[in-house]
Structure formats: structure tokens, C-alpha cells
Amino acid sequence: MGAIDVEAKTTVYVVLACFIAASGGLLFGYDGGCTGGVESMKQFAQMWFPSTADVQDTDFYCKFNDKPLQAYSSVMHFTGAVASLPASYVTQHFGRTTSMKVAGTAYILGSILQASASRTIAMLFIGRILWGIGVGFGDHCAFIYTSEMAPPRWRGRLNTLVQCGTITGIVIASAINIGTSRIVWGWRISLALAAVPGSILLLGGIFLPDTPNSLVERGHVDRGRAVLRRVRGTPDVDEEFSSILIANKAAQHSENPWRSIGRRRNRPQLVLAIAMPFLQQWSGVNAVSFFAPQIFAGVSAFKTNGIEGPLYAALLVNGVQWIATIVTVICVDKVGRRSLLISGSILGLAADFAVAIVFSLSYSGGPYLPTSASIAAIVLISLYSISFGFSWGPIGWLIPSEVHDLHTRSAGQSITVFTQLLSGAIVTQVFLMMMCNLKWGVFVFFGLWQTVALVFTVLLVPETRGVPIEKTANFVRAHWLWRHVTYPGGHIPLEDMDTRDNRVSESIRAGNANRLSEDDAPNGSSPYAAGKAKPFAEGKAGAVTLQQPMMQSLAPTRHKKLPARRSV
Numbered sequence: 001m002g003a004i005d006v007e008a009k010t011t012v013y014v015v016l017a018c019f020i021a022a023s024g025g026l027l028f029g030y031d032g033g034c035t036g037g038v039e040s041m042k043q044f045a046q047m048w049f050p051s052t053a054d055v056q057d058t059d060f061y062c063k064f065n066d067k068p069l070q071a072y073s074s075v076m077h078f079t080g081a082v083a084s085l086p087a088s089y090v091t092q093h094f095g096r097t098t099s100m101k102v103a104g105t106a107y108i109l110g111s112i113l114q115a116s117a118s119r120t121i122a123m124l125f126i127g128r129i130l131w132g133i134g135v136g137f138g139d140h141c142a143f144i145y146t147s148e149m150a151p152p153r154w155r156g157r158l159n160t161l162v163q164c165g166t167i168t169g170i171v172i173a174s175a176i177n178i179g180t181s182r183i184v185w186g187w188r189i190s191l192a193l194a195a196v197p198g199s200i201l202l203l204g205g206i207f208l209p210d211t212p213n214s215l216v217e218r219g220h221v222d223r224g225r226a227v228l229r230r231v232r233g234t235p236d237v238d239e240e241f242s243s244i245l246i247a248n249k250a251a252q253h254s255e256n257p258w259r260s261i262g263r264r265r266n267r268p269q270l271v272l273a274i275a276m277p278f279l280q281q282w283s284g285v286n287a288v289s290f291f292a293p294q295i296f297a298g299v300s301a302f303k304t305n306g307i308e309g310p311l312y313a314a315l316l317v318n319g320v321q322w323i324a325t326i327v328t329v330i331c332v333d334k335v336g337r338r339s340l341l342i343s344g345s346i347l348g349l350a351a352d353f354a355v356a357i358v359f360s361l362s363y364s365g366g367p368y369l370p371t372s373a374s375i376a377a378i379v380l381i382s383l384y385s386i387s388f389g390f391s392w393g394p395i396g397w398l399i400p401s402e403v404h405d406l407h408t409r410s411a412g413q414s415i416t417v418f419t420q421l422l423s424g425a426i427v428t429q430v431f432l433m434m435m436c437n438l439k440w441g442v443f444v445f446f447g448l449w450q451t452v453a454l455v456f457t458v459l460l461v462p463e464t465r466g467v468p469i470e471k472t473a474n475f476v477r478a479h480w481l482w483r484h485v486t487y488p489g490g491h492i493p494l495e496d497m498d499t500r501d502n503r504v505s506e507s508i509r510a511g512n513a514n515r516l517s518e519d520d521a522p523n524g525s526s527p528y529a530a531g532k533a534k535p536f537a538e539g540k541a542g543a544v545t546l547q548q549p550m551m552q553s554l555a556p557t558r559h560k561k562l563p564a565r566r567s568v
């Protein structure tokens with residue numbers, strides 16, 4: 001029995017399309033890297049937040065504990081969280097590329113407003129609100145676009161490009177800030193340059209094709225097939241296209257996706273959609289990415305370098321994260337998601353606790369840490385940053401974006417973007433206040449969240465590497481623990497067994513669906529549920545292959561014999 005490799009070619013075209021879509025991440029990153037640095041520039045601080053402009057003698061932990069400054073930092077996140085909800089509607093009903101256009105346009109307008117702000121601080125805040133809209137829409141569509149365009153074997157790699165875009169944006173903005181901090185009104189240049197990633201995304205929205213899944217979902221079946229042929233670089237796409245059609249057919253519920261996602265059968269996906277971005281943010285990454293210049297402004301090793309010293313430290317910490325993220329882009333489809341998450345959590349929590357120990361032992365009041373402690377802090381914060389870069393940074397986005405059925409995918413992605421940005425907003429808003437009150441304890445706090453993330457991953461995160469996107473939802477439902485949440489008694493119904501198990505698919509082909517469940521699943525337990533059958537077969541180099549009978553069992557006529565799907 002021949003196995004059919006559904007891995008189509010990974011064409012230059014699809015890689016390029018995903019690169020452009022990944023600039024949805026660039027918007028987010030540029031914002032993060034730019035804002036922290038701009039806030040630490042003297043002219044900007046004197047003009048807009050005068051109480052933070054002269055902090056020479058203030059306590060190390062409390063230097064930047066300024067309410068308006070925190071509000072300016074976090075307003076982008078709050079708006080982004082809110083914007084991700086309408087983004088779901090637009091992405092689902094008007095296409096992924098329409099959301100790209102909205103995101104790019106809002107971001108460009110936000111840059112113009114902030115860079116030209118004078119007299120009233122409202123211009124700064126409105127500009128940042130527009131950036132929030134850009135990030136809410138941009139993150140929403142970028143992850144869905146890359147997941148749907150990518151062939152299964154490359155999905156992890158292409159999807160993690162978005163986070164790679166984010167950290168690239170942070171690094172570029174950190175480098176630009178070093179240059180602009182030497183120029184009078186340099187902060188305006190930093191803010192104006194944000195229009196560049198906005199323009200890339202806008203042009204992408206105008207010139208890129210929408211995904212085959214979105215086109216089919218919106219009734220453009222022929223265009224969907226044509227795009228699939230173009231991105232796969234072959235006319236022979238019938239098998240993949242038929243699974244998109246079937247997934248679309250299954251998705252044509254009359255039920256509202258927001259209601260569907262709350263159903264019992266979608267509970268694991270919903271929990272992953274919320275927990276992954278939540279845990280990603282509560283590991284404290286924004287404290288490091290956005291506030292690195294502020295943290296390092298209190299570190300004695302940099303005090304002689306004026307404003308530039310902390311900016312260099314920020315560049316270093318984000319630069320190592322950038323390298324770690326690229327490593328994951330390269331290896332995520334080989335190594336798998338779980339092992340990266342687990343090792344990242346362990347390294348991250350160790351680094352957090354170690355930073356807390358260094359700070360607690362060396363702090364004796366006053367504005368600066370001793371030099372040896374400063375160096376230790378930079379090394380440890382860099383280690384934390386590396387751990388985030390190869391694990392929760394990219395994979396905290398990847399898993400939630402690939403686990404939903406087509407019908408609930410856009411709503412699910414909104415929930416993820418909403419949770420991510422809301423958590424980011426809260427961390428951003430309270431971090432400087434927490435640092436002032438908890439002092440080194442803030443790093444213990446973040447370390448504890450990393451411990452929660454570790455336990456969550458071990459128990460509840462399924463390994464979705466190589467599973468075709470049309471099948472990940474059933475794959476997750478069948479996870480050894482989740483299946484007890486998804487199905488009454490933990491028994492997987494036959495219609496959800498769209499696995500590569502030959503026995504299942506051959507029996508379906510032979511019209512023995514009912515016999516299979518009686519013979520092979522005594523007491524109602526299925527061979528899959530009982531762990532006898534392997535859900536997915538792996539070919540060479542981790543490529544997932546579809547078995548011939550499985551493909552035939554996917555044909556709509558074969559489903560006639562299957563029991564009707566219940567809403568659980």
C-alpha cells in the first residue's frame with residue numbers, strides 16, 4: 001500500500017509570501033524596541049514625561065515608576081487587545097489580506113502622528129492607539145496566513161517567522177535608537193521609521209493572494225485551487241485541495257464560531273488559545289524587551305556611557321534573543337514544539353531566580369548596582385532572553401494558531417491575540433510599579449509563572465509537529481488527557497478519527513464503520529483511544545504521510561456511513 005506524501009514543494013513564492021506576512025510581527029517588535037528606547041531619551045522625556053527626565057539620585061528599583069509613562073507604554077497593548085476582536089470578523093469574512101491592509105494603514109498613520117506630535121500629548125496617545133489597531137490586526141492575520149499557506153512539514157518554520165519578525169523589529173528599533181539618541185529630536189526619527197514595517201504589510205495586503213483556505217471559505221473555490229497550485233508550484237494539488245474542501249464543508253455550521261469554540265469538543269483548543277499566550281507574557285518578557293534600557297539605566301556598568309549604555313545593553317539582550325529565535329525557526333519542525341517549550345521554561349525559570357538572587361544580594365539602596373552584580377545581571381537576563389527566544393516566544397504563538405478547525409480558527413486566533421496583548425498590557429503597566437515595590441521579588445514572581453508554564457506543557461500541550469492543519473483539532477482532542485475533557489468517558493467517536501490509522505480508514509472504505517467500533521472498541525473504547533493505533537505516521541525526516549486508504553476515506557461520499565456529528 002503506497003503512502004502519499006502530502007508535502008508539496010516549498011516554493012520561493014510561499015516563503016516570500018510568508019516573509020511579507022511576517023511583517024505583521026515586525027510592527028509589534030518595532031513598537032516594543034522603539035518605545036522603551038525613546039522613553040529613555042532625554043529630549044522626549046523632558047518634553048512629555050518631565051518627572052522621568054532627571055532620575056539621577058532616585059532608588060534603582062523606582063527610577064521609572066511614572067504613571068503617565070506606563071500608560072503611554074501599555075495603551076498600545078490595550079488597544080491591540082480590543083482590536084483583535086473585530087480583526088476576527090474581518091479576517092474571516094473579508095480575507096486575511098484585508099486585515100493586512102487595515103494593519104499596515106493604521107500603523108503608518110500612527111507613526112506619522114507620533115513623529116509629528118507637538119504641543120499636546122494626545123497626538124502621542126492617539127498615534128499609539130493606531131499602532132495598537134495595527135498590531136491587533138497584524139498579529140491576527142499574520143499567524144493565520146502563514147499557517148494556512150505553509151505545507152505541513154514547513155508550517156512551524158514559516159509560522160515562527162512572525163515571531164522572528166517581532167524580535168527582528170525589536171533589534172532594528174534598538175539599533176536605530178542608539179543612532180537617533182545622538183541627534184536632537186532623534187526620537188521623532190525613531191517613531192517615523194515605524195512607517196516602514198507598516199508599508200511592507202500594506203503592500204503585502206495589496207499584492208499577495210489570499211490563502212486557499214480563506215478563498216474556499218468565502219466561496220471562491222476556483223481561485224483557491226489556483227492559488228494552491230501557485231504556492232505549491234505544481235498542478236497536482238488535488239489531494240491537499242480536497243482536504244481543504246472537506247475541512248470547509250465540516251466548517252459550514254450555521255452556528256456562530258464564537259459559540260462553537262465554547263463547546264466541549266473545542267475545549268482543549270480554547271484552553272490552549274488562552275493559556276499559551278498568557279503564560280508567554282507572564283514569563284515577564286516585556287519587562288525585558290521593552291524596559292531593558294530602563295533596567296540597565298540603573299546598572300553601574302553603564303552609568304559612564306550616559307544614555308547610550310543602557311541602549312547597548314538592550315541591543316545585546318534582544319540580539320541574543322533574535323539568534324535564539326532563528327534557531328527555532330530552523331529546527332522547530334525537526335525537534336518538535338514540546339521539547340523546545342520544556343527546555344526553554346527550565347532555562348528561563350533558572351535565569352529568573354538567579355537574577356533575583358544577584359539583585360537581592362547586591363542591592364544596598366541608591367541608584368546603581370555594583371559593577372560585578374551589573375555584569376551578572378546582564379548575563380542572566382540575556383540567558384532568560386535566549387530561553388524565551390527559542391521556546392515561548394515563537395511556540396507560544398505557533399501552537400494556538402494551528403490547533404483550531406477552520407470554522408473556529410479566526411475566532412480562536414482573536415482570543416489568542418486578545419489574551420496575549422491584554423496580558424502584555426498588564427505586565428507592561430505594572431512591571432515598573434512591581435519592580436519599585438517588590439524589588440528583586442519581581443523576578444521570583446516571573447520565575448514562578450515559568451514553573452506553571454513548565455507543568456502545563458508537560459501535561460497539556462500536544463506535539464502537533466507535522467500534523468496537517470486540517471487535522472490538528474482532532475489530533476488535540478485525542479490527546480491522552482484532553483480526550484477525557486472532550487469526549488464523554490474519553491471515548492473518541494469514529495467521525496473524529498480522521499487519522500492515518502489504516503485499520504480505521506480501511507474499515508471505513510469497506511463500509512465497516514460500525515463493525516470497527518464494535519469489534520475493535522470493546523466497551524466503547526476505540527483502538528486509538530486505547531492507544532493501540534498510532535494517530536499519525538511519520539515518513540522520512542519527520543514528514544507526515546497520508547496513507548492511501550485514508551485519502552479515500554476523506555472523500556465526502558465515504559462519510560455517508562458515518563454517524564452524524566454531535567455538538568458536545
Ligand SMILES: OC[C@H]1O[C@](O)(CO)[C@@H](O)[C@@H]1O
Pocket residue numbers: 028032163166167170280285286289290321393424
Ligand atoms: O520577543 C519578545 C517580544 O515578543 C512578544 O512576546 C510578542 O510575540 C512580545 O510580547 C515581546 O516583547
